[in-house]
Amino acid sequence: MIKKVLLVTSGLIPYPGLQGSTLVTWSVLMAFRKAGYDIAVCILRRGTDFDQDDLLSKLVAEGINYHILTPDPELVFPTNSLGAKVAASYSEVYFSEKLKTLAEKLKIDLLLLYTVRSLAAAVLPGSWPYRLCFTVDLDHLARMARLNFNLRYGVGKRRFLKYVPAWLSYQRLRSDHLMLLKSCDKVINHAHNHAIWLKEKGVKSVTYLPLPVRDSGKDFAIKKQKASLGKQINKLKIIMVGSPVGIATLSGFAGLINKILPAADEIIGNGKYEVHIIGKFSGLPGTMEAVLRKHSSVIIRGYVDDLADEFFTADVVLVPTPLRLGFRTRIAEAFSYGCCVVAHTANQAGMPEVENDRNILLGDNASDIARACLRVKNEPEIQYRIGEEARKTFETYYDANVVCDKMIQEIR
Numbered sequence: 288m289i290k291k292v293l294l295v296t297s298g299l300i301p302y303p304g305l306q307g308s309t310l311v312t313w314s315v316l317m318a319f320r321k322a323g324y325d326i327a328v329c330i331l332r333r334g335t336d337f338d339q340d341d342l343l344s345k346l347v348a349e350g351i352n353y354h355i356l357t358p359d360p361e362l363v364f365p366t367n368s369l370g371a372k373v374a375a376s377y378s379e380v381y382f383s384e385k386l387k388t389l390a391e392k393l394k395i396d397l398l399l400l401y402t403v404r405s406l407a408a409a410v411l412p413g414s415w416p417y418r419l420c421f422t423v424d425l426d427h428l429a430r431m432a433r434l435n436f437n438l439r440y441g442v443g444k445r446r447f448l449k450y451v452p453a454w455l456s457y458q459r460l461r462s463d464h465l466m467l468l469k470s471c472d473k474v475i476n477h478a479h480n481h482a483i484w485l486k487e488k489g490v491k492s493v494t495y496l497p498l499p500v501r502d503s504g505k506d507f508a509i510k511k512q513k514a515s516l517g518k519q520i521n522k523l524k525i526i527m528v529g530s531p532v533g534i535a536t537l538s539g540f541a542g543l544i545n546k547i548l549p550a551a552d553e554i555i556g557n558g559k560y561e562v563h564i565i566g567k568f569s570g571l572p573g574t575m576e577a578v579l580r581k582h583s584s585v586i587i588r589g590y591v592d593d594l595a596d597e598f599f600t601a602d603v604v605l606v607p608t609p610l611r612l613g614f615r616t617r618i619a620e621a622f623s624y625g626c627c628v629v630a631h632t633a634n635q636a637g638m639p640e641v642e643n644d645r646n647i648l649l650g651d652n653a654s655d656i657a658r659a660c661l662r663v664k665n666e667p668e669i670q671y672r673i674g675e676e677a678r679k680t681f682e683t684y685y686d687a688n689v690v691c692d693k694m695i696q697e698i699r
Contacts, residue, residue, distance in 0.1 A: 289396040289417065290324065290396055292324045292326040292327070293327055293328070293329050293390060293399065294326060294327070294401065295328075295329045295386065295409070296328070296329070296401045297333065297379055298331060298332065299312065300328075300330060300342040300343060301328060302345055303501075308402075310501055314501060318499075318687070318688065318692065318695065320351070326351070328352070328353040328354070329353070329354045329356060329389060330353060330354070330355045331356055331358075331382050331386075331405065333378070356382050356389065358379075358381035359385060364410075370410040372463065373407060373463040376464070379404045379405065379408040380407050380408065380410055383408055384411055387413065396416055397418075397698060398416050398417070399419055400418060400471075403467050406467050417698070418472045419472065419475065419697070420468065420475070422474070423477045423481075423498060424478070424612060424613045425461075425464060426464050427457055429534060430457065432534045432535075432610055433537075436537060468490045473492050473494075473697060473698065474492050474493040475494050475496050475697065476495055477613075477614045479636065479637055481613070497619070498614045498616060498619065498690070499691050499694075500686070500690075502686050502687065503624070504598065504620075504623035504624030504681075507599050508624055508625035510599070511625045512674055512675055515671045518667050520664045522558075523555065523602050523663065523664045524563065525560060525602065526604055526605065527562060527604075527606075528565045529617060530566045530567040531569070532570045534610070535613060535615070537570060539609070540575065540579075541575065542609050542653065543607050546652070547656055547657060548562070548582055550654045551660065552584070553657070554654065554657040555657060555661050557584060558583070558584070559664070560584055561584055561585075562584055563597070564586065566590065568587055598621060601626060602627065603660050603663050604618075604626045604628045606634060607656060608631055608633065609631045611633045611636040615630070615637065622681035623681045625678040626674055627670045627673040628647045629649075632650060640680055640683075644673075647673065648663070648673060
């Protein structure tokens with residue numbers, strides 16, 4: 288019987304006040320605690336700069352014990368062992384001895400390993416507690432997507448040469464990623480298409496579950512649906528949320544700048560819509576940023592204190608990522624607010640719960656996306672109908688409490 292659990296992360300600290308991985312791991316942490324498990328946190332500290340007392344203090348305030356480990360670069364693995372095979376791709380293997388010692392000291396029954404990087408820290412030969420790895424992206428696909436982006440948009444010869452090794456390491460990373468997941472007792476992948484691929488490649492223990500997302504919009508969804516009912520839209524307000532740092536968001540910005548804005552000018556009409564860019568704005572190549580800032584229908588808002596108000600006042604939440612990579616947290620978050628989301632069809636690969644013209648509007652290309660936005664402007668009932676179904680979908684599939692309960696069922 289599982290009683291004592293250790294949540295292991297590679298460098299990040301579970302925290303409720305932020306987005307992304309910090310919030311996902313916090314949701315999982317709280318769900319296991321609520322279910323009655325004695326759970327602690329282990330953070331694999333990879334760098335020397337680790338001034339995170341403000342985040343760690345939240346764990347302390349909640350009465351959650353945490354442990355910070357540093358790697359042992361002198362650790363030697365037996366020839367042909369899993370650690371020796373994957374060390375070139377995953378330096379986290381050098382935490383293995385310390386993690387094993389900690390698990391034995393705490394008498395851990397279950398290791399909850401967030402991403403394959405944390406799983407790489409549990410490869411030392413010998414007996415381990417039951418290991419459950421929950422992850423989203425396939426590391427080799429994320430690396431290739433970023434490489435392709437860098438090669439396509441304004442990369443000079445020097446930078447091209449810098450990325451040549453990435454091409455050469457792609458197959459190695461793919462192989463190592465699979466080896467690690469095959470060694471794990473249970474794998475949960477939060478992108479449906481990735482879970483299918485892993486199963487086909489021999490990861491027999493893999494299960495798909497959506498990414499757990501906090502219900503931030505619970506108090507706003509009903510108000511938004513009432514406000515959108517019969518709403519007449521003179522100038523369409525489109526919001527795009529996120530910083531162009533991650534490859535998924537970065538690719539979405541490229542599509543917006545190069546294809547969607549020209550299509551929107553033609554189909555919706557310049558001056559009849561606004562695109563509000565919300566979030567820390569940095570990371571775009573200079574030429575792309577210049578085009579974005581010059582466009583008369585684009586308003587770069589930057590960081591905002593009240594994201595809920597932005598979701599509430601938006602007619603459309605735009606998610607133009609054209610990659611079949613991972614799970615779009617932004618779609619699920621917008622669903623929690625009962626928003627009408629317009630997205631690239633590629634995002635459906637990781638989120639089979641989204642269905643065109645039921646809880647979302649999808650487009651295969653820039654013209655389709657622009658026409659979907661125009662429908663919202665011209666057909667007042669669409670925003671209400673899509674938003675209502677989006678909220679229902681969130682409650683059924685994406686709510687962190689729902690997903691984490693299903694995760695717990697996987698080990699019982």
